[in-house]
Structure formats: structure tokens, C-alpha cells
Amino acid sequence: MRRLLPILTVLAAIVAVWYAAAVWMNATWVFDQAERNGQVVTWAEVIPQTMAQDRPLLPPPHQVAATLWKGVAGQAVTSKRSLVYHSFITFRGTMMGFGLGILFGVGLAISIVRFRVMEMSVMPWAIISQTVPIVALAPMILAVSFQLGIESREVPKAIISAYLSFFPVLVSMVKGLRSPDAAQLDLLRTYSASDPQTFWKLRLPASLPYFFASLKVAIAAALVGTIVGELPTGAIEGLGARMLIGSQFGEPLIMWASLVAAALLAGVLIVAVGLVERAANRRMGVRA
Incomplete structure (x- = not known):
């Protein structure tokens, strides 16, 4: 309590x-x-x-709650009016982008820590990339995808989601992989440990607290990216599409209910990441 x-x-x-x-x-x-x-x-x-x-x-909270409840419990899950259905569409795009963001962020972090030239050449561009407004970048990604013959609307959403989610993972993993101090590294050298052994036995375990902390930020960023990606793609499904429909047709209650549903979905995803973190800590013998 x-x-x-x-x-x-x-x-x-x-x-x-x-x-x-x-x-x-x-x-x-x-x-x-x-x-x-x-x-x-x-x-x-x-x-x-x-x-x-x-x-x-500005709808008061009780009106938003009533509309949210109607969208969740008052409709069949498969109905196009159901917020559960639209939340699943957004969740699917979020997890695709989140997975891509993790792979790209972790891979880039390992390269930066391993190769000095990667840090000097790639890291500045990764930082600069986050200054580009995603609202301006989303239509460009959509146009390029269509030019490449990619007709699926899920791919541009996943790219936009990954674009927002990879950076927290990248920064935290670089910090985490470099967190072992000189004494720990020297100890492994006395054991004649190779670079891969140092990575798997020391650097990677030391980076896990940083990694899971970044995932809580990245999953929220991935959700935002998915919702933003649903706006210029002309999507008719997903929480972003419901917000856009509510705005265009003068239905603020629909827009606010979708916004609250997105916030609840973000909370569930962050809690899920926390549960995975606790399970990983127990597996490694870390005491809370």
C-alpha cells in the first residue's frame, strides 16, 4: 500500500x-x-x-473512461470499432520495430566498443539522426518504401518504430559494455582470456542492467513511433488511425479514448519488460 x-x-x-x-x-x-x-x-x-x-x-475523465470501456468491452474483439483490435494492430507494429531497434542498437554498440573507428565515424551520425523530427521523416520513409515495391504498411511502421527505439539501446549498451573497470579486464588478461571470452564472461553480463533500463525507454519510444507511423500511411487500423479518425470527424471522445488506450498499452509493455528483467536477474543470481 x-x-x-x-x-x-x-x-x-x-x-x-x-x-x-x-x-x-x-x-x-x-x-x-x-x-x-x-x-x-x-x-x-x-x-x-x-x-x-x-x-x-476537453472531455472530462469520466466521459473518456466511458468511451474507453465501450471500445474495450462493448465491442467484439474482432470488430473494427474495438479498441482491443486496434491495440493489437499497434502492438504488433510496436514489437516489430522494437525487435529491429534492439538488433540494430546492440549490434552497433558492439561494433563501436570493439572498433575505435566505428565510434569516431558512426556514433556522431547516430546522435545527429535523433535531431530529425520523426513527423517529417515518416512520410519520406513511406514514399521510399513504396518506390522499392514494399506495399505492406507494416514495414514503414516498423522502420519508424525501430528508428526511435534503437538509440536508447545503443547509448546504454555502449555505456554498459564499457562499465567493467581496468582491474577486472586485467584479471581476465592474466587468465589469457581472448576478446570473445572477455565479451561473453565480463562485458555482456556487466551491460545487462544498462540494457534493461534502456529497454523500458525503447519500448515506449517504439510505441510512439508506431503510432506516428500510422498517421501518414493512411492506415485505417491501429490506435494512431483511431486518433486521426477522431480528429478528422470531430469526435474528441474517440481520440482521447485511443490516447488513453495507448498509454495503458505502454504501461503494460513497460511492466512486461520489468518482469523479463527480474527473471533474467534471478537467472544470473542477482539479488534485488
């Missing part, structure tokens, strides 16, 4: 601020309607009306 109390306190503060903002932003429409009808309304009359608008400027 003590561990949950700070989380619940922050959540309660967010909900309170959210309700206050909803009243303030949605009250404009209520006052405008009252003025057109020649009526004078008080705040006691305004507040209930800000909580039940069909298309509010």
Missing part, C-alpha cells in the same frame, strides 16, 4: 486538474449558447453541462 500511495496521489492530482481544465475549456460553449438564447447562467448551472457535452473541447 505504501508503494501505491504516491502513485495514487499523483493520479488523483492529475484527475483533479483534468476536471478543472475540462470545466474551464468547455464552459465557453455553454456561455455562448446561453448568450444566443438571451439567458444568464451561473457557474452552478454551467459545471454540470460541461461534464456531459457530445463533442467537448
